[in-house]
Ligand SMILES: O=C(O)C1=C[C@@H](OP(=O)(O)O)[C@@H](O)[C@H](O)C1
């Protein structure tokens with residue numbers, strides 16, 4: 146087995162972290178660029194595997210005569226955005242990914258694309274990849290309803306291709322809307338590239354006019370989801386004079402995960418914005434915190450582990466979607482939090498959970514954390530090393546969103562591979 150052993154620092158933490166750039170912003174920019182015929186100038190694209198996979202699959206498009214295979218590996222946005230893009234551009238493609246990707250639902254998006262005129266067949270299980278795209282003949286439909294409570298990526302995918310439809314598209318979201326800031330990020334980036342988009346959040350309706358994108362320049366920001374691990378490092382640093390500088394972040398961001406600023410204020414971290422990014426310093430923490438993660442599901446693991454280590458009682462709501470991500474993140478947290486002396490209790494079926502310290506504390510001497518092919522399990526548990534030695538299995542998983550994570554981590558703790 147491949148693993149890293151992380152050993153706590155002896156004094157205060159002083160580090161400057163360059164951070165990865167956002168894979169979410171990058172993957173949207175790449176789809177829109179493709180829809181302009183690759184005429185945009187995209188700056189600071191992410192080195193994350195999810196973005197590199199998107200670049201590779203877009204650059205190999207149309208190279209073979211028959212249907213070619215687009216293997217997205219474990220990248221959800223790449224799967225959902227490319228399915229919509231290849232469909233509307235009439236390309237013959239087999240869309241597939243890792244075994245876990247083939248367990249992540251896509252039926253809601255496929256149904257919507259079929260309504261718009263795409264010919265799509267499932268190659269294995271209805272509602273899941275792998276699937277085959279067989280061409281597109283616009284149906285003339287210009288309005289559709291889609292569930293908003295499964296994955297926002299279906300809605301972002303549809304919105305981004307909507308300017309190419311003969312009459313544009315009005316999308317009505319039904320049910321509760323999860324991950325809404327990701328939809329807003331999509332619409333903001335579309336507007337940046339000249340799209341005519343309106344969102345009525347009272348009626349959960351998005352309207353996109355049939356107006357082509359205008360090629361332009363776009364610079365991707367640093368990744369707020371990746372920043373969350375550094376907030377946890379700062380929250381868990383024992384020395385009150387610890388300071389971490391995170392580069393390339395903006396206070397007003399397209400990314401909803403910038404909510405980590407407010408969450409971590411309660412967990413003992415102050416944020417000061419500068420022209421280079423944000424400086425994290427320490428402040429007194431609350432003893433309990435309740436947070437609704439509907440808008441920022443990718444932060445849930447970071448905050449759960451941090452609360453467990455600090456002994457903060459944390460109530461989590463809005464984490465239903467965690468079950469269909471890179472792994473079942475609720476089950477993975479339940480198993481691994483035990484190793485650091487805490488438990489994740491389901492207080493109200495599927496709705497409300499609590500992170501509680503176990504009594505008596507069953508903290509293992511050197512917990513060995515299993516990562517379930519999930520980058521966020523590895524990165525969420527790494528800050529445990531601020532307080533005690535910890536082993537993280539299969540550290541290479543971080544490449545999905547933050548390939549230089551362990552190099553950055555070496556600035557605050559000792560990291561040895563074995
Ligand atoms: O659109 C995006 O870039 C993302 C949307 C979210 O997914 P869901 O909409 O499935 O919650 C998030 O978890 C994922 O990491 C990235």
Ligand SMILES: C=C(OP(=O)(O)O)C(=O)O
Pocket residue numbers: 219220221222223443470471521546
């Ligand atoms: C859920 C994630 O990504 P995706 O859905 O794009 O695979 C993530 O990065 O945490």
